[in-house]
Amino acid sequence: MAGMRLAGSGVLITGGGSGIGLALARLLLARGARVLACGRDGARLAEAARDSPGLEIRVCDVTDPAAVDALAAHLAAAGFPLDVLVNNAAVGHACLLAEGEAAARAVEEDVLIGLVAPVRLTGRFLPLLLGRPEAAVVCVTSAFALCPAAAVPGYAAAKAGLRAYTQALRLQLRGTAVRVVEVLPPLTDTPLVGKVRARKLAPERVAGAIVDALERDREEVLVGQSRLLALGMRVAPGIARRILARYPIPLAAVK
């Protein structure tokens, strides 16, 4: 399959009002795409739209089926040509599983937003995407999809699950006009990890890698240190697992 032409295409980005999603939205707008960003926080979306001319926004909690129905109706009413779905929204709670039910609820929320919602959204919009001349589903996973960190069990589970789902989706859609792209960012400078003190990649780097993958027809995008981790998991998985287990938040710091 040749690379995708982004000018004139319609892209829906979940969690597109901040971080990697917003950086991606801006890059796509500059390419001439039509971009709709959704999220739960209307004020944050409105601010993003003010700073990004042309950005379309819609409040939608992707875990709420009625809100997703309303989003689908909005796309139809606005004549939005859905060519690319970017499953980007996620949350990540650091928690101690030994604390019982409260920790289990945190894990559940991570999995609901980071795995169940993208599966539902993809199911909802795939028939539309399959009707387009060329289309894509992009899933933003994480380096933690390759190997979990102890401090964020729900997040790691959601990302590993989303990676497996994305790979199966790609296999099932071979031979159709819908390409399936997975992006595995390393630690990136966004509100999600605002409290983590460590070297972080600029969100624009990750956004650039996503655009590059669509334009050059790449299926799996390892960005920055994720590439190193993937190599480590191949050649010395025991060492890689030990290093990552404490990264980026030592378990002792979670309280």
Ligand SMILES: NC(=O)c1ccc[n+]([C@@H]2O[C@H](COP(=O)([O-])OP(=O)(O)OC[C@H]3O[C@@H](n4cnc5c(N)ncnc54)[C@H](OP(=O)(O)O)[C@@H]3O)[C@@H](O)[C@H]2O)c1
């Ligand atoms: N930053 C990193 O170090 C890093 C590393 C690897 C992977 N990633 C992945 O990159 C993606 C983007 O995250 P980010 O780093 O850019 O952080 P971010 O700025 O916090 O972006 C996450 C977005 O998801 C939205 N969101 C959360 N729950 C939602 C829900 N129920 N419905 C709709 N939108 C929801 C948030 O908006 P609202 O709060 O307004 O809903 C927010 O805009 C995520 O999948 C994350 O796992 C990030």
